[in-house]
Amino acid sequence: MARVKLKRFRVKEPSAQAKARYMRSYSGRDLHFRPAELPPITSEELFGVSAPLVLDLGCGRGEFLTRQAQQRPSDCFVGFDWHRKSIWDAINRAEAAGVDNVRFVQADFRQALRLVPENAAAEVHMLFPPPILKRSKRKQDPLTERALRELHRVLAVGGLFHFVTDSEPYFRLKLAMIAQSDLFELETEAHGFEGGQTRFQRFWEQFNIPTHRAVLRKPPPR
Numbered sequence: 679m680a681r682v683k684l685k686r687f688r689v690k691e692p693s694a695q696a697k698a699r700y701m702r703s704y705s706g707r708d709l710h711f712r713p714a715e716l717p718p719i720t721s722e723e724l725f726g727v728s729a730p731l732v733l734d735l736g737c738g739r740g741e742f743l744t745r746q747a748q749q750r751p752s753d754c755f756v757g758f759d760w761h762r763k764s765i766w767d768a769i770n771r772a773e774a775a776g777v778d779n780v781r782f783v784q785a786d787f788r789q790a791l792r793l794v795p796e797n798a799a800a801e802v803h804m805l806f807p808p809p810i811l812k813r814s815k816r817k818q819d820p821l822t823e824r825a826l827r828e829l830h831r832v833l834a835v836g837g838l839f840h841f842v843t844d845s846e847p848y849f850r851l852k853l854a855m856i857a858q859s860d861l862f863e864l865e866t867e868a869h870g871f872e873g874g875q876t877r878f879q880r881f882w883e884q885f886n887i888p889t890h891r892a893v894l895r896k897p898p899p900r
């Protein structure tokens with residue numbers, strides 16, 4: 679099935695106060711040339727508390743993360759997406775839910791991860807990334823070897839990386855890359871219908887396309 683334009687939707691621009699509360703935005707230029715001058719992405723810096731930090735890479739419209747923030751009030755959640763309308767929608771959703779333990783970063787997460795200190799994240803989620811399979815498009819691949827190494831760096835020892843996709847070839851390709859990297863231990867691998875926990879999952883499951891999920895643990899240094 680051709681991948682459709684799920685990014686076409688109407689969204690109200692959040693108020694200046696809501697943006698100031700929930701949103702951080704970084705240009706590729708700043709992330710590349712002066713990352714050391716930008717504030718770190720930590721629970722302490724963004725929320726003023728010392729609490730487990732959970733990252734969602736490519737959070738889309740923030741449904742998953744806002745729900746998690748409601749269900750786990752003592753954890754801190756940060757979603758990354760480079761699509762401005764999705765970030766705005768995520769901010770509106772978080773504000774309507776009245777949660778204060780979630781923030782959204784508008785940036786390319788492959789670059790923005792360098793603002794997250796080593797071992798700072800308790801959990802990382804990558805849910806339904808665009809499954810880039812063609813070599814000619816590899817610059818758009820969200821899970822390159824370099825991104826995987828960054829993800830491993832920011833994850834605490836024992837922390838979990840949840841990787842979920844509707845594309846079996848992408849799943850196989852990335853699990854092979856992860857196995858070869860020797861950076862993670864595979865905790866679980868599952869294939870099936872999970873009842874649409876995110877917008878994209880609901881979309882693909884209505885066409886009988888199952889979800890492929892891997893949960894990977896960062897082991898202690900060998």
Ligand SMILES: C[S@@+](CC[C@H](N)C(=O)[O-])C[C@H]1O[C@@H](n2cnc3c(N)ncnc32)[C@H](O)[C@@H]1O
Pocket residue numbers: 735736737738739758759760761764785786787788804805806807808820876877878879
């Ligand atoms: C198919 S959507 C999935 C959204 C959400 N995780 C869900 O399951 O509903 C993929 C999202 O990843 C974002 N994305 C892809 N590559 C990205 C990157 N390098 N940096 C930031 N966002 C990215 C896209 O803008 C899009 O919102």
